[in-house]
């Protein structure tokens with residue numbers, strides 16, 4: 357069976373991770389093209405309504421391992437390896453994120469499968485999946501086909517769009533899994549944002565990205581005020597993170613996060629390739645830069661040539677006035 361098994365991460369309070377929902381949507385679409393089914397795996401305590409919740413995104417089945425704790429890789433490798441062994445799923449798909457990387461790598465080793473990481477697109481070709489992943493600093497794309505099964509596909513964050521394409525309720529199937537000895541050696545003490553920063557830029561619809569053009573650390577308040585006025589969050593380039601102007605949790609790019617907000621407003625950012633790869637999938641990119649030859653003007657949707665110190669406060673003021681008016 358050319359089925360696809362997807363790991364669906366949740367926070368224990370009924371909220372599924374947006375990248376997992378994207379992976380389920382993508383798996384449902386691909387499974388349709390392959391003539392198989394997309395199934396989701398959830399661990400921990402989740403109610404029966406999970407069938408309706410994940411069915412909406414196209415899961416035909418939800419395997420629930422209620423006794424397995426969410427958040428640790430090895431027990432989830434046990435669960436997924438058992439399901440692939442018993443049901444013959446040809447592929448496992450992950451939406452990205454550190455846990456997805458860890459589980460995907462563990463599953464590959466356990467099942468002697470093939471793995472592709474940082475995948476930005478998956479295509480069904482002649483009854484098989486081909487994973488597309490950027491290489492050489494994102495300057496080229498490699499097509500990766502799998503030799504044998506299972507094929508493990510780990511997406512780049514935000515690579516897969518969420519789509520409520522499912523027509524109905526997914527069947528919820530409870531599974532009992534005997535954990536491997538090594539899978540019980542670690543215990544979750546608390547779950548939370550490990551980076552120690554109260555910044556969640558991946559989920560923001562609007563991001564104001566601040567770069568070295570802000571001039572100094574204190575000027576990040578210009579970006580923060582604008583983001584607040586628009587109901588968004590603040591992101592940063594590596595140059596300013598390295599300079600200690602803003603926390604690493606906000607860094608976008610090759611060595612930071614990948615985002616795809618509805619609006620990315622780049623203030624004083626040159627648009628280096630290593631930054632671009634982390635934000636180029638934004639729906640709209642607006643750039644403010646005083647240098648008309650800045651690379652960011654080559655790929656933004658709207659470019660404003662000018663001094664951000666004059667433009668940004670005026671923009672913030674205008675948005676506030678419009679909101680209160």
Ligand SMILES: Cc1cc2nc3c(=O)[nH]c(=O)nc-3n(C[C@H](O)[C@H](O)[C@H](O)COP(=O)(O)OP(=O)(O)OC[C@H]3O[C@@H](n4cnc5c(N)ncnc54)[C@H](O)[C@@H]3O)c2cc1C
Pocket residue numbers: 566567568569570592593594595596607608609610611612613623624625626627628629630631634644645646647650662663664665
């Ligand atoms: C291996 C590697 C990995 C990297 N990973 C990342 C990464 O993950 N993320 C990342 O961002 N970078 C990364 N970089 C760094 C990247 O190459 C750039 O150096 C960095 O993105 C530049 O940041 P910046 O745009 O803030 O600064 P700059 O390149 O210095 O650009 C500042 C811009 O501000 C403009 N400006 C100045 N004053 C004003 C003003 N008053 N008003 C308006 N505009 C103004 C300037 O014209 C300029 O275009 C990486 C580099 C390497 C080698």
